[in-house]
Amino acid sequence: MAITEAQQWLKKHSFMVPALECNIRQILALLKEENKSPVIVQYAENDPGLTLALLKRVNGNRGGQNSEYDIVDSTKAAISLLGQPVSFSLFKRFEVAEASINDPQQLFLFQQIINRGFHNAFQITAWAKELGHHQIEQLKLSAMLFYTGETLCCLHDFPTYLEYIDNGSQPQSEEQFFGFLFSELTEVVAKKLHLPETLIRSQPHNDDKDHRIKMLRLVSSICHLCELGWYHERIQTLLETFADYQQHAAEKVITKFHLFSIAAAHQTCLPDAWQPAARLMLTDDGAWSSRKTVAPAALKMEPTLAPVQPPQLQASLDAEKPAAHSPEQNMTIFERIKYQLQQTDVSQSAILSISLAGLIHDLQFKRASLLLLSKDKLNLQNRMSQSIPKESPLHSYQTEVSNSGLLKLLLTKPQAIWINPANFEKYQKLIPPSLLECTGTHDFVAMSLFIGEKPIGIVYADRFEATPGIDENGFNQFKQLISLTSKALKMLSSK
Helix, strand or coil: CHHHHHHHHHHHCCCCCCECHHHHHHHHHHHCCCCCHHHHHHHHHCCHHHHHHHHHHHCCCCCCCCCCCCCCCCHHHHHHHHCHHHHHHHHHCCCEHHHHCCCHHHHHHHHHHHHHHHHHHHHHHHHHHHCCCCCHHHHHHHHHCCCHHHHHHHHHCHHHHHHHHHCCCCCCCCHHHHCCCHHHHHHHHHHHHCCCHHHHHCCCCCCCCCHHHHHHHHHHHHHHHHHHCCCCHHHHHHHHHHHHHHCCCHHHHHHHHHHHHHHHHCCCCCCCCCCHHHHHHCCCCCCCCCCCCCCCCCCCCEECCCCCCCCCCCCCCCCCCCCCCCCCCCCCHHHHHHHHHCCCCCCHHHHHHHHHHHHHHCCCCCEEEEEEECCCCCEEEEEEEECCCCCCCCCCCEEEHHHCCHHHHHCCCCEEEEECCCCHHHHHHHCCHHHHHHHCCCCEEEEEEEECCEEEEEEEEECCCCCCCCCHHHHHHHHHHHHHHHHHHHHHHCC
């Protein structure tokens, strides 16, 4: 049996999971101050390594038929029962991941698994509150430790784990490399260390029908699958199953899951790790890879993220002045948009201004323009621009949709195109002559801008007379930014 294989693996390897430097640093600083134990507990609760060590120690003589004591299922309770002197002494000598893991790839992958646990814990806490569940701390702890088996394989059998990653890291594909599922190893560890029963019962290879357990299993599976992208068939099916579990509309549940993911990204103590929310703006993505890959040249129209539901555009788009910058001067354009979404008074017009300004100042385009679709859907007109002089014909450009060829095609669904000298001849007949005359270039990018299912216009950008011109990386960044802009507009419209 695979469980037996997991047990044999565990006999040869350690239970040890190092702490994160960001947590240990804060804890050690707080230990020098008085009356800071509640804050110290908060940092320990958010560290899987410290939590596992505390639970292992306090539950050593608990659980099982012969024990008169119940299993401790919270970090706070473990510290309380062990006592502050014992707990704090453990913190002072605890191993730190950033110091003990010498291989950069291993450290990166370890942090990604831990960050997935953060994401999972945030999601399950938010959903448990949303659905009125009790004992939320127990659910949160189980969610954070949900991927313990995979964490241990990454730490203590990294060559095999790297093979798994290099072969696509599809959920449950680990069995061909280790002889067992990560979830089965998690169960073995949980039973060995007397971890909460919720963690064991919720593992994917078990089929517990309890309502809370099913919720934890579904959310944890979604948090794993989103590493392969947010818009593939498997995760859509799972999100719909989660919506059925709640008896709510799938569109509403998916939108909330996305919003919770963005909120989780702002609270992690691993800001340099890849955040699941980042893929909400990507078109087609894969799992983590330990090798760098180069994408093939994209000379065709490419679909972007799928819309969810149609709202109304609420703000005027006449303002051409970018919105005020965030206090965080070192933010990327993607981070600035996410930051603005947290503000209570941000408008759709402000998001559009920030996005166009980002094309110029962050992504190194020379000109950027929003061609807005008229209310009757008959015309496209430049309504907002960056770095386009007022005397330029592009500044006042407008065209009828029926005669706009390529632009009309772009408006049929969220998609982007990169016109360049290599493919210009192929697309020349589709490009409106008036656009070529106004822009004076054969090297530009364009992408349809949607709010939900409704197209509102097209974003145009080029590197007019710049050397070098647009490259593959520039095109990919352009698509990511406009996809994020569409998503941001959608979020604002639903508020």
